[in-house]
Amino acid sequence: MSLPFFDGHNDVLLRLLRAGASDGAARFLDGTPDTQLDLPRARRAGFAGGLFAMFAPSPEHYDFEDYQSDKGYSVPMPPPLAPELAQDATLKMVGVAEEIEAMSSGGVRICRQSEEIRDCVDRGQLAMVLHIEGADCIDAEFRFLDVLYARGLRSIGLVWSRDNIFGHGVPFQFPASPDMGAGLTEQGKALVSECDRRGIMIDLSHLNEKGFWDVAGVSSRPLVATHSNAHRLCASPRNLTDRQLRAIADTGGVVGVNFAPCFLAANGLLESGVPLEQVLAHIRYLANHLGEDGVTLGSDFDGVMMPDEIGDVLGVPKIFAALERGGWSSRSIEKFALGNWMRVLRQTIG
Known part of the structure; x- marks a missing residue:
């Protein structure tokens, strides 16, 4: 038994949408080589649920590989x-998410509260929590937020x-440092308050x-970074500084470890050969700064290239096995796998 x-982040809904086929939901339910x-x-790996991201792509597209060298990279932003x-x-x-749920014969459920996620785990259902990655679709009056909330939205990344x-x-x-650019707008602060409410x-x-x-x-809830790593080990601005990690720890928040090679490797390159040990190094570093209650998973499946040793969702149990070999207790590994997310979701979405 796995x-x-x-898991704190995947982009499978966008991957299915981009495939352009009308049977995306069926392909997810039956299995498809087009996704991770x-x-x-998911059932074979023990994937009990996750935040299913909805990212709206820009018409402009820039290939990461075109901008990286052995000295780093700087990709234009749309x-x-x-x-x-x-x-x-x-x-x-x-x-697409609703169609997956409807066609799954009870195998998949869009969850709106943490108790529903726990019920899915107990029943062997896959729990989907809807998340938007970048609030570009939300208007300043939050009317579209009403629409999405009614359909199950329970997590928002304010920006991509x-x-x-x-x-x-x-x-x-x-x-690069994450300390670049201005902070939230007044509308952004209002959105944080509205999400807390x-x-x-x-x-x-x-x-x-x-x-x-x-x-x-602004927020009174635990601070959460669903798919980020340690800036000290990989100096991407997508990763978190020690000071940010202290703030997350002080609120009882969590960081989901991102498997993307460019956020793992010390050289910052998007190369699939980055070893599993580098994932473990970020887990250990984050645990040292957040405690074992503050580290969890944020894979970025279907959003980016995976390390060869992970490949897809079936590679996640390799991480648990490596943690056990490294001396982590069964209780700590269970927290990392499921318990820490369940606690924070209970404190944030209810």
């Missing part, structure tokens, strides 16, 4: 996305790396450092 785990995550592999484009893409991804009306993201650069978790991944501290100053 150890059940909850589907229901058959301009702010038109709200109508973001809303259209987001609604399509919500539709491009800017929007709520705040400023960090670009894909290396090496409703029980929508705020995700700090992709947000710049000033925005991070603005969220910390």
